[in-house]
Amino acid sequence: MPITRGFAGRGRSGRDSRLPPGQFDAGEDWPVLHVEATPSLATKDWTFTVDGLVDTPTTWTWDEIHALPGDRYEGDIHCVTTWSKFGMTFDGVSVDTLLEIAGLQDDAAYVMARSHTGYTTNLPIEDVTDGHAWVVWDVDGAPLEAVHGGPARLLVPHLYFWKSAKWVSGLTLMAEDEPGFWEQNGYHDRGDPWREQRYQGD
Amino acid sequence: MALPTPWQTATVTDIRAETRTAKTFRLELADPRRHLAGQHYVVRLTAPDGYRAQRSYSVASAPDDRAIELTVELLPGGEVSGFLHEVVEVGDELEVRGPIGGFFAWDDESPILGVAGGSGVVPLMSMLRHSRAQGHPDLVQLVVSVRTPADLYYAGEITGPETTIVHTRQAPAGSHRPAGRLSAGDLEPILDADREIYVCGSPGFCDGATALLLDLGVDTHRIRVERFGPTR
Numbered sequence: 001m002p003i004t005r006g007f008a009g010r011g012r013s014g015r016d017s018r019l020p021p022g023q024f025d026a027g028e029d030w031p032v033l034h035v036e037a038t039p040s041l042a043t044k045d046w047t048f049t050v051d052g053l054v055d056t057p058t059t060w061t062w063d064e065i066h067a068l069p070g071d072r073y074e075g076d077i078h079c080v081t082t083w084s085k086f087g088m089t090f091d092g093v094s095v096d097t098l099l100e101i102a103g104l105q106d107d108a109a110y111v112m113a114r115s116h117t118g119y120t121t122n123l124p125i126e127d128v129t130d131g132h133a134w135v136v137w138d139v140d141g142a143p144l145e146a147v148h149g150g151p152a153r154l155l156v157p158h159l160y161f162w163k164s165a166k167w168v169s170g171l172t173l174m175a176e177d178e179p180g181f182w183e184q185n186g187y188h189d190r191g192d193p194w195r196e197q198r199y200q201g202d
Numbered sequence: 203m204a205l206p207t208p209w210q211t212a213t214v215t216d217i218r219a220e221t222r223t224a225k226t227f228r229l230e231l232a233d234p235r236r237h238l239a240g241q242h243y244v245v246r247l248t249a250p251d252g253y254r255a256q257r258s259y260s261v262a263s264a265p266d267d268r269a270i271e272l273t274v275e276l277l278p279g280g281e282v283s284g285f286l287h288e289v290v291e292v293g294d295e296l297e298v299r300g301p302i303g304g305f306f307a308w309d310d311e312s313p314i315l316g317v318a319g320g321s322g323v324v325p326l327m328s329m330l331r332h333s334r335a336q337g338h339p340d341l342v343q344l345v346v347s348v349r350t351p352a353d354l355y356y357a358g359e360i361t362g363p364e365t366t367i368v369h370t371r372q373a374p375a376g377s378h379r380p381a382g383r384l385s386a387g388d389l390e391p392i393l394d395a396d397r398e399i400y401v402c403g404s405p406g407f408c409d410g411a412t413a414l415l416l417d418l419g420v421d422t423h424r425i426r427v428e429r430f431g432p433t434r
Contacts, residue, residue, distance in 0.1 A: 004294075031405070
């Protein structure tokens with residue numbers, strides 16, 4: 001491993017054990033990074049669809065998804081651009097609840113998450129089931145702002161945050177993996193921050 | 203599928219000050235790779251005990267340049283930008299990987315309009331340099347918003363018939379446009395239905411510029427945005 005001349009690292013004094021390698025604590029900031037124009041999406045136009053390898057392809061409106069049993073994530077999030085945020089609270093519905101209603105078929109092994117903007121990101125099914133993923137609309141008690149993916153986004157907090165698709169419109173269950181938007185552009189297929197899986201080949 | 207880009211060694215061959223807070227680092231790559239204008243590289247620093255820090259920086263140089271040039275804004279408390287500004291000298295070796303990023307890259311054939319705020323000009327400068335080097339300067343139009351004349355990157359090179367400079371806090375002496383935020387009036391005269399629009403800058407700048415463009419009737423699918431977050 002090549003040592004960089006003169007580099008000691010100033011970011012790690014009292015480094016928080018919640019920080020994965022190469023990340024810094026963004027503190028109160030919540031940096032925004034997406035490549036599309038921020039869409040203005042009315043809740044009356046928002047829908048969420050689960051399709052592909054399910055028994056009953058299902059679409060929920062804003063009111064219908066809110067009528068499902070709610071669920072909460074409390075914890076940290078990590079962006080591939082090296083910031084992390086600690087102690088966030090997101091409210092929404094567990095992806096488990098949605099998949100249970102739609103009925104997973106046996107050969108469903110991957111999901112493609114889709115956004116109302118056309119953004120996509122791929123995930124293995126293990127990363128969105130068993131309490132690992134949510135569709136969320138409130139953060140720290142307030143509605144999620146459009147720049148952060150509101151009215152609702154996917155939340156997969158144990159992976160880098162590009163997996164947590166903003167303005168999420170649905171999940172398509174697939175038998176084979178396919179790369180999503182960033183994954184086609186050189187980013188890692190899984191994106192585990194603790195293994196620093198930022199780019200293809202990491 | 204983009205090919206994995208491995209880490210490689212780059213040698214710093216030149217360092218230039220662009221403004222009081224921005225420096226351009228010219229890097230010779232051990233394994234040169236052709237980039238698309240608009241792509242970025244990751245720079246990784248490693249301490250003797252294995253501690254690492256890495257950040258992404260857009261390439262400012264044109265694809266046909268033999269080396270790559272990264273322009274780095276010094277951020278308050280910035281671990282990587284501070285090290286690059288204060289410690290790195292010509293002759294040093296840095297670990298880099300790239301080029302990375304496809305969505306904000308320019309195909310070098312379609313006419314485009316770039317709208318940049320401050321340091322957001324870096325990837326768009328690569329596009330302008332490339333269009334000029336190819337003898338098609340008309341392909342890239344730029345609007346660059348800066349606080350004062352002293353904050354303009356590439357000041358000796360960027361100006362020309364393709365470029366409109368907008369000053370938000372202090373306009374140069376003799377300027378016809380008073381200092382003020384980017385407005386619809388700055389964009390409307392150069393909007394052209396054929397051009398894809400590349401917006402780059404701080405999140406606030408990008409959202410403001412995007413809102414102006416949408417108000418002017420630009421279709422959202424013609425706009426590509428790259429936000430430079432406050433990564434330290």
